[in-house]
Amino acid sequence: MLVIAVHGSALPGADGTIDRLVHALPTPAVVGHLDLQRPGLAEVLAHRPGAVVVPLLLGDGYHRSVDLPAVARRFRCTVTPGLAGEPDVARAVDDRLCAAGGPGDAVVVAGAGSTRPGGRDGTLAVVRELRSAHPGVRVVDAYCAGAEPTVPQRVAQLRRAGYRRISIAAHLLAPGRFTRVLEATAGVDAVSAPIADHPLIARLVLNRYESAGPEVLAA
Incomplete structure (x- = not known):
């Protein structure tokens, strides 16, 4: 079963x-x-x-x-x-990102976050895969809780660095508190949907x- x-x-x-x-x-x-x-x-x-x-x-x-x-x-x-860390997870995130309008100049891969060693490895794996899939696009990690940088911190950093079209790639499975936070993030052009389905x-x-x-x- x-x-x-x-x-x-x-x-x-x-x-x-x-x-x-x-x-x-x-x-x-x-x-x-x-x-x-x-x-x-x-x-x-x-x-x-x-x-x-x-x-x-x-x-x-x-x-x-x-x-x-x-x-x-x-x-x-x-x-x-x-x-x-599974490549299919990164592919699903990328599909959702493209459906939301594409990566733009920069992408923030937003994971749930964790305080445990290795708890952020899955998000970092998606960052690596999206960098490979979108050469020339700045791709960085950020977290909704339990780790830094937070998503607003990352977006602010990218804005200060001169990036103008910033997308959030949600490394999340289903709608919840974190997806609401991402959707309310100021200064971004697109937020991708979660990937469980x-x-x-x-x-x-x-x-x-x-x-x-x-x-x-x-x-």
């Missing part, structure tokens, strides 16, 4: 984004939330011991490294790697699930 572990959001739009991901998968899947919404991950896994849990998380911060594995161990579940993310989740191995999936 496939269980997708998501952070959770208080915004109703997040449910629709995650639902579209689930419906795009060729195998049944159930969503368990780590925060803010029900059903919680523990509630879901209690009825599905031995399930394969795919973390729908773009970084290896506290949720991915600490509390998710602790919950999964209680129910003898297999936890796959998260999505951080992008076809490349569905393919990546399915690959994670299938990589658990036939002996696990048959258990």
Whole structure:
């Protein structure tokens, strides 16, 4: 059984984004939330011991490294790697950026942020991929919480450096508090949409699930 572990959001739009991901998968899947919404991950896994849990998380911060594995161990579940650093994540972010109007002169890749070592690696991987995809465009990282520079700080730096058309590439999965902050950021020309319902993310989740191995999936 496939269980997708998501952070959770208080915004109703997040449910629709995650639902579209689930419906795009060729195998049944159930969503368990780590925060803010029900059903919680523990509630879901209690009825599905031995399930394969795919973390729908773009970084290896506290949720991915600490509390998710602790919950999964209680129910003898297999936890796959998260999505951080996968080229398909960067491609999905780039697709959304192009749909929002393109990179302009400079791009701020906005990640959620994390205080844990390695928690920002996923965002930095997207920065590297977008620099490769858009030579001549300035691409930098910024964070919504838990790390600096913040998105407004980065935008201000770029404005001072003379960049005039600045886009925000949201390295985020679903609508929530952080996407609202990005949309309200002054001095930017475009903000891309989150990526959970992008076809490349569905393919990546399915690959994670299938990589658990036939002996696990048959258990």
